[in-house]
Amino acid sequence: MKPLVIQNPANHETLAELAIDSAADIANKAARARRAQPQWAARSLDSRMAIIEKFRVIVARDLDRLATTMTKETGKPIAHSRNELNGFLGRIDFFLGHSKHALAPQTVFNADGMREEIHREPLGLLGNISAWNYPWFVGGNVYVPGLLTGNSILYKPSEYASLSGLAMRDALYEAGVPEDVFLTVIGAGDAGTNLLAQSINGLFFTGSVATGRAIAKAMGSRFVKLQLELGGKDPTYVCADANALTSADSLADGAMYNAGQSCCSVERIYVHESIHEAFVGQFVRACEALKLGDPLSESTTLGPLTRAGQIDVLNHQVSDARKKGARILLGGGTTRGPFDGKGNWYAPTVVTDTRHEMLVMTEESFGPIIGIQKVSGDDEAIRLMNDTTYGLTAGVYTPDETRARQILARVNAGSVYWNCCDRVSPRLPWSGRGDSGVGLTLSEEGITTFTQPKAWHLRSA
Numbered sequence: 001m002k003p004l005v006i007q008n009p010a011n012h013e014t015l016a017e018l019a020i021d022s023a024a025d026i027a028n029k030a031a032r033a034r035r036a037q038p039q040w041a042a043r044s045l046d047s048r049m050a051i052i053e054k055f056r057v058i059v060a061r062d063l064d065r066l067a068t069t070m071t072k073e074t075g076k077p078i079a080h081s082r083n084e085l086n087g088f089l090g091r092i093d094f095f096l097g098h099s100k101h102a103l104a105p106q107t108v109f110n111a112d113g114m115r116e117e118i119h120r121e122p123l124g125l126l127g128n129i130s131a132w133n134y135p136w137f138v139g140g141n142v143y144v145p146g147l148l149t150g151n152s153i154l155y156k157p158s159e160y161a162s163l164s165g166l167a168m169r170d171a172l173y174e175a176g177v178p179e180d181v182f183l184t185v186i187g188a189g190d191a192g193t194n195l196l197a198q199s200i201n202g203l204f205f206t207g208s209v210a211t212g213r214a215i216a217k218a219m220g221s222r223f224v225k226l227q228l229e230l231g232g233k234d235p236t237y238v239c240a241d242a243n244a245l246t247s248a249d250s251l252a253d254g255a256m257y258n259a260g261q262s263c264c265s266v267e268r269i270y271v272h273e274s275i276h277e278a279f280v281g282q283f284v285r286a287c288e289a290l291k292l293g294d295p296l297s298e299s300t301t302l303g304p305l306t307r308a309g310q311i312d313v314l315n316h317q318v319s320d321a322r323k324k325g326a327r328i329l330l331g332g333g334t335t336r337g338p339f340d341g342k343g344n345w346y347a348p349t350v351v352t353d354t355r356h357e358m359l360v361m362t363e364e365s366f367g368p369i370i371g372i373q374k375v376s377g378d379d380e381a382i383r384l385m386n387d388t389t390y391g392l393t394a395g396v397y398t399p400d401e402t403r404a405r406q407i408l409a410r411v412n413a414g415s416v417y418w419n420c421c422d423r424v425s426p427r428l429p430w431s432g433r434g435d436s437g438v439g440l441t442l443s444e445e446g447i448t449t450f451t452q453p454k455a456w457h458l459r460s461a
Contacts, residue, residue: 227439232392391433
């Protein structure tokens with residue numbers, strides 16, 4: 001079997017060649033993880049928490065090295081990689097600080113000699129097929145609470161972030177997680193398919209809608225817990241009373257951070273006609289100020305696309321918009337990176353005079369491209385924001401909180417933002433609607449989602 005070749009998307013340098021797990025390898029790992037799970041679950045929560053606390057110490061100790069690995073294999077700027085890892089430490093702190101409360105047995109009735117209790121037990125063996133755009137965030141949202149709640153895990157990192165996945169494994173082992181409790185699966189689509197074939201008790205996937213549909217079809221008759229964190233076409237509305245300049249700066253960051261490769265990146269913006277011109281002018285200036293360069297440079301703010309294939313998607317959206325009358329105010333195609341033309345470099349792209357007949361306003365872009373559409377008022381903006389099969393995030397910019405709440409209450413999305421964007425908090429559930437997926441991570445609900453309740457009926461003699 002040919003190895004998995006890991007390349008740096010900034011310059012196409014080969015970083016590593018990894019052995020791909022065969023179907024037999026994955027079946028063997030699943031059997032080992034299933035056998036190991038009961039003993040791991042039998043440990044006290046305090047014991048499991050102590051190991052995750054050590055894991056946190058190791059990640060903090062090795063943060064610079066881990067950030068460099070992530071930058072080399074995904075292309076995100078080194079400052080962004082450090083931000084992700086520092087944020088990941090905060091998520092570990094949340095899980096450690098809230099697991100006891102979330103998992104504590106609940107007495108819901110106690111009278112006349114009858115007591116009713118709810119206890120939480122682990123699901124068992126979890127399959128986790130993770131993503132490349134935020135490998136530590138996305139993976140850790142599953143395996144940290146999954147391990148704390150007593151599950152064993154088959155963890156398949158994305159083929160575009162496998163080195164980071166192996167670094168997670170090594171840090172967990174050093175912290176004291178038994179080797180058979182957390183096992184990695186290396187490979188691309190075939191490895192994921194073989195993972196699905198195993199006798200697992202839950203499947204947690206982050207990725208595209210197309211792959212999510214295929215997984216749902218494959219798992220549909222299995223009666224195991226299925227969570228799918230899929231894409232988004234995240235809208236924001238800039239009201240007439242908003243500050244055009246500050247909202248443009250905020251939304252340019254929300255659209256272009258990590259080269260737009262985030263499920264919650266701002267992907268379409270609706271601006272009231274009275275401030276549209278001022279907003280667009282400042283938005284273009286903010287995008288022009290982005291520093292494209294070597295991702296390992298501290299000054300770089302825009303790196304390459306992780307996957308070369310996404311260039312075709314973006315070019316198709318730009319071509320479609322042009323044909324239908326849009327204006328391309330900035331960018332619109334590939335650009336020369338800092339490595340003699342090598343790498344997956346795409347210019348930050350701003351498209352205006354857009355309509356919903358254009359792909360840039362309706363299909364997920366997942367790149368440094370944004371469509372901006374003029375609207376006449378709140379009702380039109382809300383109608384357009386809801387004109388989508390997705391429902392991940394949505395936002396509004398206005399100084400009026402009452403107005404913001406009224407608008408956001410009418411938008412169909414799992415997370416909503418007032419005067420901010422592209423933000424995830426461990427204290428709040430992360431969930432989507434429609435084609436954005438099913439299930440949730442984060443918050444205390446994102447701890448209990450890796451458990452199954454057992455109802456206790458207890459009558460005293």
